[in-house]
Amino acid sequence: MRNERVLYEFDDFRIDSGQFMLVRHGQPQPITPTVFRILLHLLGNAGRVVTKEELVSNVWPDSYVAEGNLNRNVSTLRKVLGEKPRDHRYIETIPKTGYRFIAPVRQTEYQPANGLMAVSAQPARRTIVGRSIERRDQLHTFDQMKEGRGGIVCLSGENGMGKTALTEAFLADLADRGDTFNLAVARCSEPLTQPEPYEPFLECVSSLLAAESTADLVRSHAPTWHRTITQAAEDGGGSGNGGGRMKREFYELLRQMSVAHPLVLVIDDFHWADIASVELLSFLASRLVTMRVLIVVCVRPVDLMLQKHPFLQARAQMAAGGLIKEIVLPPLTKSHIQELIASELPVGALSDDLASFVLARSEGNPLFAVEILRKLRQDAGFAKRQDAVPDPIRSLIRSRLEPLHETDRGLLAAASVQGYEFDSAILAKSLTMMPEEVEERLQAVCEVHGLIRRLRDEELMDGKFTVRYSFVHALCQLVCQESIPPTRKASLNSAVAEAFLSYYGN
Numbered sequence: 039m040r041n042e043r044v045l046y047e048f049d050d051f052r053i054d055s056g057q058f059m060l061v062r063h064g065q066p067q068p069i070t071p072t073v074f075r076i077l078l079h080l081l082g083n084a085g086r087v088v089t090k091e092e093l094v095s096n097v098w099p100d101s102y103v104a105e106g107n108l109n110r111n112v113s114t115l116r117k118v119l120g121e122k123p124r125d126h127r128y129i130e131t132i133p134k135t136g137y138r139f140i141a142p143v144r145q146t147e148y149q150p151a152n153g154l155m156a157v158s159a160q161p162a163r164r165t166i167v168g169r170s171i172e173r174r175d176q177l178h179t180f181d182q183m184k185e186g187r188g189g190i191v192c193l194s195g196e197n198g199m200g201k202t203a204l205t206e207a208f209l210a211d212l213a214d215r216g217d218t219f220n221l222a223v224a225r226c227s228e229p230l231t232q233p234e235p236y237e238p239f240l241e242c243v244s245s246l247l248a249a250e251s252t253a254d255l256v257r258s259h260a261p262t263w264h265r266t267i268t269q270a271a272e273d274g275g276g277s278g279n280g281g282g283r284m285k286r287e288f289y290e291l292l293r294q295m296s297v298a299h300p301l302v303l304v305i306d307d308f309h310w311a312d313i314a315s316v317e318l319l320s321f322l323a324s325r326l327v328t329m330r331v332l333i334v335v336c337v338r339p340v341d342l343m344l345q346k347h348p349f350l351q352a353r354a355q356m357a358a359g360g361l362i363k364e365i366v367l368p369p370l371t372k373s374h375i376q377e378l379i380a381s382e383l384p385v386g387a388l389s390d391d392l393a394s395f396v397l398a399r400s401e402g403n404p405l406f407a408v409e410i411l412r413k414l415r416q417d418a419g420f421a422k423r424q425d426a427v428p429d430p431i432r433s434l435i436r437s438r439l440e441p442l443h444e445t446d447r448g449l450l451a452a453a454s455v456q457g458y459e460f461d462s463a464i465l466a467k468s469l470t471m472m473p474e475e476v477e478e479r480l481q482a483v484c485e486v487h488g489l490i491r492r493l494r495d496e497e498l499m500d501g502k503f504t505v506r507y508s509f510v511h512a513l514c515q516l517v518c519q520e521s522i523p524p525t526r527k528a529s530l531n532s533a534v535a536e537a538f539l540s541y542y543g544n
């Protein structure tokens with residue numbers, strides 16, 4: 039048997055000598071090591087008659103094997119290859135002598151995967167706290183994919199919940215385990231004009247084209263993608279292409295590329311994906327389940343809702359068919375925050391009070407926690423100023439408030455005067471608005487913008503109902519409060535006090 043690693047192809051089959059793997063139509067076929075060795079020896083000598091003695095001495099170099107055993111294994115091999123008894127398309131029997139592999143065989147050189155190189159080329163790893171369940175889940179999904187059951191993972195969480203950080207940690211985990219895979223990473227950008235069809239997938243294919251080990255496969259199996267990328271580079275812009283062909287080619291590319299190594303595609307910020315990319319992902323969903331391909335997409339639910347993004351419907355359909363695994367990132371807990379403080383602040387800074395402060399302010403959002411800790415490093419007194427908001431978080435929250443209707447922004451500003459939690463009825467009264475309208479508007483702000491959450495319905499003293507809400511973050515309440523001019527704030531304060539008195543007074 040040869041020592042170097044070789045890939046053979048014939049008909050729909052691909053064989054990787056280094057992995058003891060026989061793949062048909064992109065799917066690994068069950069095969070025992072002995073049968074595999076027989077196939078490998080026949081392929082390595084395709085077109086030539088291989089005697090039974092030669093086969094036996096190569097496949098079982100150290101033991102005596104009866105001819106019957108060899109015949110049985112060859113017959114198993116024929117079954118694996120789907121040969122019919124009187125239709126030996128691949129293995130010809132030479133009576134009393136041996137066998138000859140007769141189908142045309144293509145031999146390709148083994149190329150190492152780009153995955154490990156790309157991963158180890160990542161910049162310094164960030165400290166990650168918590169997320170052990172999610173990392174285990176991701177590795178488990180990767181392992182299933184390696185066995186030929188690929189799929190799509192959707193990492194979902196609001197700004198700063200750590201989707202990108204978790205993806206990097208997952209890739210680093212794979213590198214630490216020594217897994218070999220091809221990797222392409224892309225990121226969707228916020229579309230300012232008409233987005234280019236397939237933008238993130240084109241970015242993935244571009245990086246596969248740039249890597250020596252995968253470029254040939256792109257050129258031979260996805261010529262339209264190849265043309266689109268090279269033409270875009272020449273013209274300085276992309277060009278539309280037949281959607282059907284693009285999808286089929288992409289599928290074929292994944293199928294071929296995943297034979298030698300598993301393939302991982304990561305697409306960050308998929309909430310900005312163009313519709314063609316969403317359609318391509320849906321098209322692939324059912325096909326990935328038999329392939330060694332894993333696609334990870336990261337999304338912010340609020341951005342999907344605000345745009346009424348087509349991925350919402352596509353994801354629901356995939357989920358109904360069990361074709362997508364959703365991982366929703368939960369907030370960090372107090373012990374995670376303690377770990378973060380220990381790693382980010384000087385020794386001795388960690389105290390129970392400080393951890394509670396950071397947790398209350400950040401509500402477990404890692405970005406908020408990291409920014410608060412950064413501020414604390416610069417100014418230890420920051421923790422004492424209850425109204426202080428780190429600048430990057432202020433800009434982030436303001437950008438979240440911007441798309442709101444003016445009336446809704448006014449509602450939240452008035453609500454922030456009530457406190458972190460607030461009542462819809464008090465809000466309505468203090469603004470002299472209809473309670474039903476306030477409830478409806480708050481409901482929409484809650485569902486679409488995710489800036490507040492509905493806590494419970496409560497009955498008031500006069501028998502009417504109110505809905506109790508809270509801001510999603512204490513910092514969100516502070517930023518809303520900051521937006522009110524001083525005179526307005528004073529009149530709102532007294533209006534809220536009066537409304538309270540009228541409902542709860544005496």
Ligand SMILES: Nc1ncnc2c1ncn2[C@@H]1O[C@H](COP(=O)(O)OP(=O)(O)OP(=O)(O)O)[C@@H](O)[C@H]1O
Pocket residue numbers: 164165166167168169195196197198199200201202203204338378404405406408
């Ligand atoms: N588990 C964690 N432990 C420590 N730091 C974290 C963790 N998760 C995220 N971070 C830090 O929080 C910040 C935001 O994380 P990240 O960029 O991954 O969020 P995101 O969900 O991708 O946000 P966006 O939706 O804006 O892209 C980064 O500085 C990151 O290093």
Ligand SMILES: [Mg+2]
Pocket residue numbers: 201202203306307336
């Ligand atoms: Mg991100």
